[in-house]
Amino acid sequence: MAVDVERRSVAPIIPPVKPRKLAKVPFVELADGRLQGVVSSGSDVERVYVSSIGAGSHGLSCSTNNNRPCGGLRGSYPCKHLQALLDEAVLQYGADRVARYLRIDVEEGRSLTAGLRAHHEPSPAATVFSSFLRHLAYLELPDTTAPVPELHWFPSVGAAH
Numbered sequence: 771m772a773v774d775v776e777r778r779s780v781a782p783i784i785p786p787v788k789p790r791k792l793a794k795v796p797f798v799e800l801a802d803g804r805l806q807g808v809v810s811s812g813s814d815v816e817r818v819y820v821s822s823i824g825a826g827s828h829g830l831s832c833s834t835n836n837n838r839p840c841g842g843l844r845g846s847y848p849c850k851h852l853q854a855l856l857d858e859a860v861l862q863y864g865a866d867r868v869a870r871y872l873r874i875d876v877e878e879g880r881s882l883t884a885g886l887r888a889h890h891e892p893s894p895a896a897t898v899f900s901s902f903l904r905h906l907a908y909l910e911l912p913d914t915t916a917p918v919p920e921l922h923w924f925p926s927v928g929a930a931h
Contacts, residue, residue, distance in 0.1 A: 787864040795858035797902040800825075800871045805859050806898045808835075809851040819851040820895035820902075826873045829891020835899045846888040856882055 796818075798807035804822040811817035819840055821832040832840035832851050842849035848856065859868045860882065869876050874885035 786862045788861045790858055790861045795854050797898075797905060798855060798858045798862055799901070800859070800863060800868070801901075802897070804893065805855065805868065805872055806893075807855045807858070808899065808902045809854050812850070818899075820898045821849075821851045821855045822893045822898065823848070823852060823856065823872060823886070823888075824891055824893070825871055827891060828872065828874075828886045828888045829893070830888050831891055831893035831895075833892075833895050835895060837895055843890065845890075846886075848883060848886070848888065853883065 793810065795807055795809050798805070803825045805825070806820070806822035809819045809821050811819060818835050819832055820835055821840075823830055830843060830846075830848055830852055832843045832849050834840075840849050840851060842851070856868070863871075865876075865882060868874075869882055869885070872882070872886075874882055876882055876885040
């Protein structure tokens with residue numbers, strides 16, 4: 771009997787659809803009912819933007835990590851940070867999966883952006899930025915094959931079989 775993936779205690783690791791360059795969009799995820807992530811500023815190496823698109827609502831949010839609004843987000847069209855986030859999500863997850871998650875109806879040959887019914891909908895940047903920082907912390911851990919204490923509740927791969 772096949773085990774339902776949704777009920778497993780070990781999540782399968784899904785490799786990116788295409789390789790991504792992490793300099794522009796170091797963090798992208800489909801989580802909490804949004805496509806969300808961190809996008810580097812094009813003009814200031816010290817600044818990043820926390821951007822998100824709501825699944826279903828297509829609410830757009832973009833601000834710096836300290837909640838200063840993005841100057842390019844006006845009206846119902848995504849700013850360059852949101853467009854970069856969407857482009858990287860397509861590389862990471864594939865256009866079909868992103869469209870399904872965000873509930874975008876896309877006509878053949880059109881971009882995902884064309885299918886958005888977008889509007890401005892502020893979202894808390896702190897939650898997404900905190901998740902990004904948590905992921906960065908794992909990069910600083912020394913290489914080891916020993917269990918990581920804070921991940922002790924994940925069973926080993928062999929336990930899922």
